[in-house]
Amino acid sequence: MKQHLPVLNVEVPDKAEHVASTPNPASRELLQRLEALGVETLFDRFEQQKPQCTFGLTGRCCRMCQWGPCRIGPRAERGICGKDQNAMVIGNVMRALVAGLSAHGRHAHEAMFSVLAAADGKAHLAIKGEARVLELAGRFGVPAEGRPIADVAREVTRILLEDLGRLDASPLRTLEAFAPPERQETWRGLGILPRSASYEVMEALHMTTLGGCTDWTALAAQELRAALAYCYSTLFGSSFATEMLFGLPQQRITTVNYGILKADHVNVLMHGHSPVMVEVILEKLRSPEIQQLASAAGAAGIVVGGLCCSGEELLARHGVSTVTNIGGQELVLGTGAVDAVVVDMQCVIPGAKILADCFGTQIITTCKSNRIPGALHVPFDPEEPEQLQADAERVARAAVEAFARRDRSKIHIPQVTTAAQVGWSYENILDTLGGAERIVELLRSGTLKGIATIVGCNTPKVPYEHNHVTLARELIRSDVLLLTTGCCAHALLNDGLCGPDAAGQAGPGLGRLCRQLGIPPVLAVGGCVDNTRTLRLFAEVSRAAGVAVKDLPFMFIGPEPGNEKTVGQGLTFLVHGVSNLVGFPGPIPPAIPRPKPGEPGELERGSNDVIDFLAGTEGVLKLVGAKIYTEPEPRLGAQLVRMHLRRKRLALGWAGQHSMGQ
Structure with a gap:
C-alpha cells in the first residue's frame, strides 16, 4: 500500500509503483518474476514495515541511552534526561554521519595497509599507480627523486595513516594539501578543522552519550568538523591508496x-x-x-x-x-x-x-x-x-x-544490455574537456549551465531508480554536465546516460560539446569514495576561475538517501560551499507552513531551529555559503537545481541563462 506522510508532505510508493516506475526494463522483469515465484525482496519487506513511525522519520526519537527510547512531540517536549528536540535531532544526524565515517575509515584502513604490504614486497602486490604516488609525494613534501617507488609510496601512505588516526591537534595534512585555501580559512575561522577520522568519531559519540553535550550549536559544529574528517581522512585516503596500488582509471x-x-x-x-x-x-x-x-x-x-x-x-x-x-x-x-x-x-x-x-x-x-x-x-x-x-x-x-x-x-536472464563509456579519473576529465580554464569558459559562455554531482544509495521510499534517472535526464536537457558515483551511477549506466549516444538527449550546448568530444553527458567517476575526483574538479575549476567554489554553478544531488554514508557525502560537499538537493526528507522535523497572523488564508514558512540551520539563510548558508534543499518529486527537484544554478550565474554576470528552463 502507498503511505501518505502528512508530516513530511510526501507519499511513499507501494511495490506496484516500484514495478511500474523503475526505468530499467530488466529490473521490472525480475521484480515481476520474483513476485510470481513468491520470493520476498526488500520491496516486500518495506511493505511489511508500513506504516513507518513518524517520530523516527522526523528524527524525534532518541535511543542514545537505556532510559529511552524517548520521543519528542506535543505530549513531551523533552526526553527523560531533559534533552530537547534540537539536541536530539542533531545528535541523531551526527551519529549517522560518524557511522558512515567509520565505514569509509575501515575501507581506507584496508587500502592503506595494502599499499604498505605492496611496498614491503608482501602478498605479490605491485604498486601500479606511480603517477599518484609521485603527486602525493610532491603535495606532502616527501623526497622522491632517485628513490625506489616503493619507498616513496610507503612514506606517503604513512602520512595518510596518520591522518586517519591522529589523536593530537596536529594539522590534517591531506586537507592542507588539497583543500582550497579559501575553504581552509573559512573552516579555521569557524573552528571546525578536524584531527582525524578516529578522533572525530570518538568525539562525536562522546558528545552525544548520556549527560554529554546538549548545546545543539556545539553539536552542529562537531557535525561539520566530522564531515571534513569524512572527506579528507577517509574519502581522499582510500581513493588515493587504491590509485597508488592499481593505477588510475582509463577511458573505454x-x-x-x-x-x-x-x-x-x-x-x-x-x-x-x-x-x-x-x-x-x-x-x-x-x-x-x-x-x-x-x-x-x-x-x-x-x-x-x-x-x-x-x-x-x-x-x-x-x-x-x-x-x-x-x-x-x-x-x-x-x-x-x-x-x-x-x-x-x-x-x-x-x-x-x-x-x-x-x-x-x-x-x-x-x-x-x-x-x-x-x-x-x-x-x-x-x-x-x-x-x-x-x-x-x-x-x-x-x-x-x-x-x-x-x-x-x-535461469531467467533479462536480455537487456547497455553501452557505457567509463574510466573517468580527475585527470582525464580535465584532459578531455581541455583543462580547467576551458571548463571555466564553457561555464561562462553558457555552453554548460553548471556542473552537478548526482550520487548516493537507493531507498524504497521513492520508486526504484526513477528519481536518479528522471533528475539526470532533466538536467542534461538543461545543459548541466553531470558526474556520478555509487549506486546512482549504476542506475544511470544501465539507462544509457553514461554512453556516448546519450549526447542526443542533452541540451544544445552540452549535446554539441559531447558530440565534439565523443563523450556522454553523464560521467561515471567511480565508487562512493571517488567523490574525491569531483571535489578535486570543483576546486581546480574554482582556482582557474578565480572564484570561490561556493559562488560557482555547482550542486550536489542525492536523489535516494539510504545508507548512513550518504549523510557524510552530502555534508562533504556542503562544507566546501556546494549546496545539496536531497530527494527525500531526512530525519529532521520539517518546517510546516502555518497561518499568517491577521491574514486569513495566507501562510508563512514554517520554522524550527534545525531546519533553519540547514536550509535557512542564517545557518550553514551564512557559515559555509551553501544550504540543503529537499524535494522528493524529481522534476520539481530538477527545476530547483536549475534555479539554484541560474542564481549563481546571475551573481557572476555570466551569459547564456536564457535556455535554462527547457
Whole structure:
C-alpha cells in the first residue's frame, strides 16, 4: 500500500509503483518474476514495515541511552534526561554521519595497509599507480627523486595513516594539501578543522552519550568538523591508496546491465566496496588454471560482473561489466544464473543471502568484519597479507565449482544490455574537456549551465531508480554536465546516460560539446569514495576561475538517501560551499507552513531551529555559503537545481541563462 506522510508532505510508493516506475526494463522483469515465484525482496519487506513511525522519520526519537527510547512531540517536549528536540535531532544526524565515517575509515584502513604490504614486497602486490604516488609525494613534501617507488609510496601512505588516526591537534595534512585555501580559512575561522577520522568519531559519540553535550550549536559544529574528517581522512585516503596500488582509471567503452550474464558461463559477481582482494580474485579468474577448471565443469567461459562500488572499481580500471546496485542485488540473484557472489564490506544486505539460498548461489565473504551465517568465509587481512594469493585462488575455485550445482530450471536472464563509456579519473576529465580554464569558459559562455554531482544509495521510499534517472535526464536537457558515483551511477549506466549516444538527449550546448568530444553527458567517476575526483574538479575549476567554489554553478544531488554514508557525502560537499538537493526528507522535523497572523488564508514558512540551520539563510548558508534543499518529486527537484544554478550565474554576470528552463 502507498503511505501518505502528512508530516513530511510526501507519499511513499507501494511495490506496484516500484514495478511500474523503475526505468530499467530488466529490473521490472525480475521484480515481476520474483513476485510470481513468491520470493520476498526488500520491496516486500518495506511493505511489511508500513506504516513507518513518524517520530523516527522526523528524527524525534532518541535511543542514545537505556532510559529511552524517548520521543519528542506535543505530549513531551523533552526526553527523560531533559534533552530537547534540537539536541536530539542533531545528535541523531551526527551519529549517522560518524557511522558512515567509520565505514569509509575501515575501507581506507584496508587500502592503506595494502599499499604498505605492496611496498614491503608482501602478498605479490605491485604498486601500479606511480603517477599518484609521485603527486602525493610532491603535495606532502616527501623526497622522491632517485628513490625506489616503493619507498616513496610507503612514506606517503604513512602520512595518510596518520591522518586517519591522529589523536593530537596536529594539522590534517591531506586537507592542507588539497583543500582550497579559501575553504581552509573559512573552516579555521569557524573552528571546525578536524584531527582525524578516529578522533572525530570518538568525539562525536562522546558528545552525544548520556549527560554529554546538549548545546545543539556545539553539536552542529562537531557535525561539520566530522564531515571534513569524512572527506579528507577517509574519502581522499582510500581513493588515493587504491590509485597508488592499481593505477588510475582509463577511458573505454564497455557493456553493463543484467544481460551481461550468460546461461552457459560461470557467472561471478563482485560486491562491496574494497577492491584489494577483488583485484587479485579477478586475476585468478582470468588465469589459465581457473579457466580450464571452468571448461572441465562444462562452462563455456567465465563472466565477471560487478555490484555496488567494488563493481564500479573494476568497471573504472578494467571495463568489467557492472550489473546493479544495493537496491537490485536481490533481483540479480533472481536470475538464477549467478554461481557466486564475492562480497567484501558494506551494503551487502542480509536479504541477499536469503535470495542466494533460494537460487543456489554461493556467497563468499572476504572481509574480517563482514560475516554472514552460512556463507563461505575467506577473510583478507591487509596486516597479514601473506595468504592473499592462496586465498584469492581458493575463492576463484569455489566460485567455479558452484557452476556444477546450479539449478538450470530457474535461469531467467533479462536480455537487456547497455553501452557505457567509463574510466573517468580527475585527470582525464580535465584532459578531455581541455583543462580547467576551458571548463571555466564553457561555464561562462553558457555552453554548460553548471556542473552537478548526482550520487548516493537507493531507498524504497521513492520508486526504484526513477528519481536518479528522471533528475539526470532533466538536467542534461538543461545543459548541466553531470558526474556520478555509487549506486546512482549504476542506475544511470544501465539507462544509457553514461554512453556516448546519450549526447542526443542533452541540451544544445552540452549535446554539441559531447558530440565534439565523443563523450556522454553523464560521467561515471567511480565508487562512493571517488567523490574525491569531483571535489578535486570543483576546486581546480574554482582556482582557474578565480572564484570561490561556493559562488560557482555547482550542486550536489542525492536523489535516494539510504545508507548512513550518504549523510557524510552530502555534508562533504556542503562544507566546501556546494549546496545539496536531497530527494527525500531526512530525519529532521520539517518546517510546516502555518497561518499568517491577521491574514486569513495566507501562510508563512514554517520554522524550527534545525531546519533553519540547514536550509535557512542564517545557518550553514551564512557559515559555509551553501544550504540543503529537499524535494522528493524529481522534476520539481530538477527545476530547483536549475534555479539554484541560474542564481549563481546571475551573481557572476555570466551569459547564456536564457535556455535554462527547457
